[in-house]
Amino acid sequence: MTKDVEVHRQMSTEEFLTLLLRRRWLLLLTAVLGGAAGFLLAVVIPPQYTSHTMVLVEEPVVPDSYVKPVVSEDVNQRLASMQGQILSRTRLQGLVEKFAPFKNEAGRVPTEVMIERLRKSIKVAPLNPMPGTSSHELPGFTVDVTLGDAHLAQAICTEITSMFMNQNIQLRQKQAEDTTEFLAKQLEEAKAKLDEQDAKLAAFQSKHMGALPEDEKTNVTLLAGTTTQLEAVTQSLNQARQQKAFVESLLNQQLAGLRATSSGQTSQSLEQQLSEMKNQLVELQKKYTDKHPAVIQLKHAIAQLEKQIEAKPARDQSATAEQKLAISVPETPQIQQDRAQLRQLEISINQKVKEQEDLQKQIRVLQGRIELSPVIQQEFKALTRDYQTALNFYNDLLKKRNESQMATTLENQQQAEKFRVLDPPSMPERPSFPNRQLFTLGGICAGLALGVSIVHLSEARDKSIRTQRDVEIYLGVPTLALISHTGRANKVRDLNKAGNRARPFELGLTASSWKE
Numbered sequence: 001m002t003k004d005v006e007v008h009r010q011m012s013t014e015e016f017l018t019l020l021l022r023r024r025w026l027l028l029l030t031a032v033l034g035g036a037a038g039f040l041l042a043v044v045i046p047p048q049y050t051s052h053t054m055v056l057v058e059e060p061v062v063p064d065s066y067v068k069p070v071v072s073e074d075v076n077q078r079l080a081s082m083q084g085q086i087l088s089r090t091r092l093q094g095l096v097e098k099f100a101p102f103k104n105e106a107g108r109v110p111t112e113v114m115i116e117r118l119r120k121s122i123k124v125a126p127l128n129p130m131p132g133t134s135s136h137e138l139p140g141f142t143v144d145v146t147l148g149d150a151h152l153a154q155a156i157c158t159e160i161t162s163m164f165m166n167q168n169i170q171l172r173q174k175q176a177e178d179t180t181e182f183l184a185k186q187l188e189e190a191k192a193k194l195d196e197q198d199a200k201l202a203a204f205q206s207k208h209m210g211a212l213p214e215d216e217k218t219n220v221t222l223l224a225g226t227t228t229q230l231e232a233v234t235q236s237l238n239q240a241r242q243q244k245a246f247v248e249s250l251l252n253q254q255l256a257g258l259r260a261t262s263s264g265q266t267s268q269s270l271e272q273q274l275s276e277m278k279n280q281l282v283e284l285q286k287k288y289t290d291k292h293p294a295v296i297q298l299k300h301a302i303a304q305l306e307k308q309i310e311a312k313p314a315r316d317q318s319a320t321a322e323q324k325l326a327i328s329v330p331e332t333p334q335i336q337q338d339r340a341q342l343r344q345l346e347i348s349i350n351q352k353v354k355e356q357e358d359l360q361k362q363i364r365v366l367q368g369r370i371e372l373s374p375v376i377q378q379e380f381k382a383l384t385r386d387y388q389t390a391l392n393f394y395n396d397l398l399k400k401r402n403e404s405q406m407a408t409t410l411e412n413q414q415q416a417e418k419f420r421v422l423d424p425p426s427m428p429e430r431p432s433f434p435n436r437q438l439f440t441l442g443g444i445c446a447g448l449a450l451g452v453s454i455v456h457l458s459e460a461r462d463k464s465i466r467t468q469r470d471v472e473i474y475l476g477v478p479t480l481a482l483i484s485h486t487g488r489a490n491k492v493r494d495l496n497k498a499g500n501r502a503r504p505f506e507l508g509l510t511a512s513s514w515k516e
Contacts, residue, residue, distance in 0.1 A: 019459060027451040034447020035440050042439035047431030049150040051157035054127070054423040055164065056140035061415040069416060070176045070407040076126060079141060082171065083124050086163045092118050099156055101147050121146045122160060140422070150428045157425035165419045172416065176408040183401040190394040197387040204383055211369040213377040223366040230359040237352040244345040251338040274309065277302050284333050297336050 020027065057075055060067075071078075085091070092115045096102075101121075102114045123144040143164070145157040205212060210219070277298065284295050410416040 019455065023455045026455060027448060030447040030451030031444050032447065034450065035444040038439040038443020039436060042434040042436040045434045046148055048146050048148060048433040049153045049428040050144050050146040050432035051153040051425045051428055053143050053157055053161050053421060053425040054140060055143065055161060055419050056422045058418050058420050060410065060417050062410060067406045067410060068403050070179045070404050071172050078171065079126065082164060082167045086160065086167060087119050087122060089115055095156060095159060099152060101152055101156065146432060154425050154427050161421060161425060168419050169414065173411045176404065176411045180401065180404040180408050183397060183404050187397045187401050190390065190397050194390040194394045197390045201383045201387050204380065208376050211372060211376050213380055216373050219366050219369050223363065223370065226359055226363050226366065230356065230363065233352055233356050233359060237349060237356060240345055240349045240352060244342065244349065247338055247342045247345060251335060251342060255335065274302065274305050277305065280333060298333065
């Protein structure tokens with residue numbers, strides 16, 4: 001009794017290895033065919049050669065602590081910007097026209113297509129910082145150019161590398177010069193504003209000289225001192241005026257006495273008067289010097305009297321005694337002294353009055369300055385603040401301009417950060433694509449995969465019973481015994497062809513067949 005049962009059976013490792021051993025020739029054949037196909041494919045595909053170069057980013061010769069660089073853009077951003085410019089259509093079109101990398105296809109392929117193919121054949125990759133370093137800046141980058149001609153790939157790689165280096169130098173120099181020029185213009189504007197604020201401040205200081213905030217304490221001190229001086233001058237003036245009044249009263253009394261005495265001396269002659277005046281002169285010269293006003297005046301009176309005696313005729317001498325006395329009798333030394341003192345007191349009073357007026361005027365000026373001090377102080381603070389702000393801004397721009405000039409000098413002398421070619425563009429000796437070994441290995445792997453697929457498919461369609469487990473799975477009855485076949489293998493294969501489902505060296509006897 002037979003049944004057609006579709007059962008999915010799971011193979012053990014031993015059965016799988018047995019299967020591979022049984023189908024080994026099929027697997028070997030597919031692997032050899034796949035490897036041969038991969039090798040032939042690698043031979044047929046046109047070879048591609050890759051020229052490689054490495055460019056490092058060198059640190060500036062002068063440390064950043066001494067000269068701050070003007071170009072603060074990150075190297076990655078600058079590299080991306082340069083890559084976009086260098087791989088632009090205009091630059092690549094010049095390379096296509098100069099080197100003709102696709103000359104075999106010239107005329108058949110549009111220029112735009114050749115430019116795009118050349119762009120895809122150029123690869124720029126940044127270098128990653130070494131593990132364990134604290135710097136996060138880009139240490140450098142690599143340039144790879146892949147073309148069908150090795151010499152052409154090297155030439156274009158050299159040209160691209162030169163473009164990157166020149167572009168970096170020009171970009172840094174232009175940025176440094178533009179920065180310096182911008183700072184110079186800003187510095188000129190800042191200087192003009194500073195001069196304007198300086199002129200305003202100077203005009204304000206000139207207009208309010210002595211009334212500025214720093215003069216407030218000085219004004220208060222001067223006011224106190226001037227007030228004290230005014231009080232002293234006023235007191236001295238009052239004393240001088242009192243003394244003047246006293247001297248005037250004393251002088252009036254002496255003059256009245258002199259007139260009374262002179263009226264009683266009618267018989268005194270001119271000679272006697274001259275003699276008395278000379279005696280008085282001798283007495284005065286004992287007390288005073290010749291430069292004393294009383295001495296000088298008395299000498300003058302004696303000289304006049306002597307001239308009068310010499311010039312007067314005899315008939316003039318017979319005039320009345322009153323007339324003679326009125327003409328010839330001089331003032332006493334005390335009267336002359338009082339008159340001189342009175343004149344000195346008048347001069348002193350006039351001086352003190354003028355000094356008093358000057359002090360009062362000075363006090364009024366100081367009081368006005370002190371009263372206006374809050375307003376002037378507020379205006380002065382505003383002007384000073386604006387001037388200080390303009391000065392700080394100017395000094396800051398001046399410092400930045402000087403630093404930018406030094407950085408520009410370093411850029412022009414190429415002593416700042418720059419690119420240095422570590423490995424010149426290489427001359428590829430072997431094609432980078434296709435890799436024949438890799439293609440052959442891939443073909444072998446593909447052939448093995450195909451052989452495994454064929455074996456799996458054939459095994460899935462094979463319904464042969466080879467093990468005790470196959471009997472139990474397909475027939476669904478337990479196996480009581482196994483009878484080994486000891487005949488030749490060709491007979492067993494004949495039995496299998498005849499439809500026998502026994503193992504080549506064993507026949508299974510089931511429980512159902514035993515009952516029958």
